[in-house]
Amino acid sequence: MTHASDVPVGPDAPARPAGPLLVLAAMPEEAAAITALMADAEPLAVPLAGVAAVRGALGGQDTAVVTTGIGVAASTAAATWAILSLRPRAAVAAGSCGGLAADVEVGTLIVGDAFTWSIADATAFGYAPGQVPGGPERHVAEAAIADLAEASARAVDEGAGVRRGLMLxxxxxxxxxxxxxxxxxxxxxxxxxxxxxxxARTAEALGVPFAALRAVSDLCGPAAGQQFHLELDEVARTSALAVQELAARLARG
Structure with missing residues (x-):
């Protein structure tokens, strides 16, 4: 199987020297679950207000964990800084998410391999739901990193299940x-x-392989009888274990 480090940084570029794994988490609680598993973690200086970063070893892999802040603008700014500064071999979104599919349960690990915008609507001009004019219908992960992320999630699944597919x-x-x-x-x-x-869009634009490993903390409109909420620290741990496994597989490969 081709590993993430074998994926070129752009359409005409050769494979980059291996840099750190970049882990992007929105909230401090999500990042803390990952940094708790790291060795020799040291803070990095970040020129962005509200953004924090540490670098150390996770599963034997050089890893940088960036706490981006919540929302599209915050995550774009933080990911852009991190990719341009650290030149990572791959990037992964970690932490929690809301379960949208009717058959997804809380605690499920979602492996994101395709991504689009939940509320973007230019359908009046012939675009697909979620598609921004001038952009693709979907931002799609490289198969190599998505396969590695899925294998990592399944290796640490504690019974809540693993699903792979589209994230909004x-x-x-x-x-x-x-x-x-x-x-x-x-x-x-x-x-x-x-x-x-x-x-995902930032990583794609800058030529970095990207996938997501986020665990479901809440259900978006749960059905009657469904458990609809898990505490953030619990789902953050689920995501962190999957990210640790991904890091270990990258280190071996």
């Missing part, structure tokens, strides 16, 4: 009234959050 992101928290129309527009979507598509 946008600057709206998906409450029950938004969930039903969103499911109609994106019947294949598994989850929603406020950062992942922005991070």
């Amino acid at each position: 992101a946008g600057d709206a928290f998906v409450t029950a009234p938004l969930a039903a129309p969103m499911r109609e527009r994106f019947p294949e979507a598994l989850s929603a959050d406020m950062e992942t598509t922005a991070s």
Whole structure:
């Protein structure tokens, strides 16, 4: 299998020297679950207000964890700085997300391999739901990094399950009234959050392999009888273990 480090940084560029794995987490609690698993973690100076970063070893792999802040703008700015400064071999979005698909349960690990915007709507001009004019219908992960992320998630699955597919992101928290129309527009979507598509687009633009490993903390419009919420520290740990496994596999490969 081809590994993420074998993926070129751009359409005409040779494979880059291996840099760190870049882990992008929106909230401090999500980042803390990952840094707790690291060795020799040291803070990095960041020229962006509200953004924090540490670098150390995770699963034997040189890794930088960046706490981006919440939302599309925050995640774009932080990911751009991190990629240009650190030249990572791959990037992964970590932490929590909302479960959108009707059959997704809390605690499920979502492996993102395709990404689009949850509330973008230029359909009046012939674009697909979620597609921004001038952009692709979907931002799609390189198969090598997505396969590695899925294998990592399945290796640490503690019974809540693993799903791989489309993730949505946008600057709206998906409450029950938004969930039903969103499911109609994106019947294949598994989850929603406020950062992942922005991070995916940034990584794609800068030629860095990208995937997501986020665990479901809440259900967007749960059905009767479904457990609908898990504490953030619990799902952050689930995501962190999968990211640690991904880092270890990158270190071996």
